[in-house]
Amino acid sequence: MPGSQAILEPANVCLDLFAALRLPVFASRDWHPKKHCSFSAQGGHLPEHCVAGTEGARFAAGLRLPASATVVSKGVSADTDAFSAFTDSDLDLHLSALGVQRLFIAGLSPDFGVLNAVVDALGWGYWVVLVSDAVVTVDQRLGDGARALAALQQAGVVAVRSAAFVGIDNKRRATRAKALETTISGVARAERPLARQG
């Protein structure tokens, strides 16, 4: 996908931090059967992609997913498409079992799956931080992604760039969580006036 290489390093910054802080990581992927309804050959709106078990369905080479990451597969049956990692998955169950209240979301999707996941996460009551330089969507019309992001910020999503997380994992264990909180709340304050302008 265009732009996918550019988000690798920002995504890795977050993954490294979460691994260092021993915070849970979930990795969602499209995992489609060969004749999936979203493929143009079946009348869908996308070229064939992410066929289960093939190279195209693998996580990007160079993405530093921790070994402890939980993989969530979506769109696994031929006749239904999952527009977000929360659709037809047990992601919410996993998260609530862990007592998770806040999600940091990054990733890429041709069909807005990442942004749909943000909308679903808000609906489930999570506080959502979108790592803005680690997200790619393909604009069906120019500016789609930017408009969607602006709407999400209006809805309470905090957008933060990965640079804000650099160095937190080098701090002493006791001060890491506090550093993360300070970073996020600082960003949240800075974002609010922006969101109002929308």
Ligand SMILES: [Zn+2]
């Ligand atoms: Zn798909």
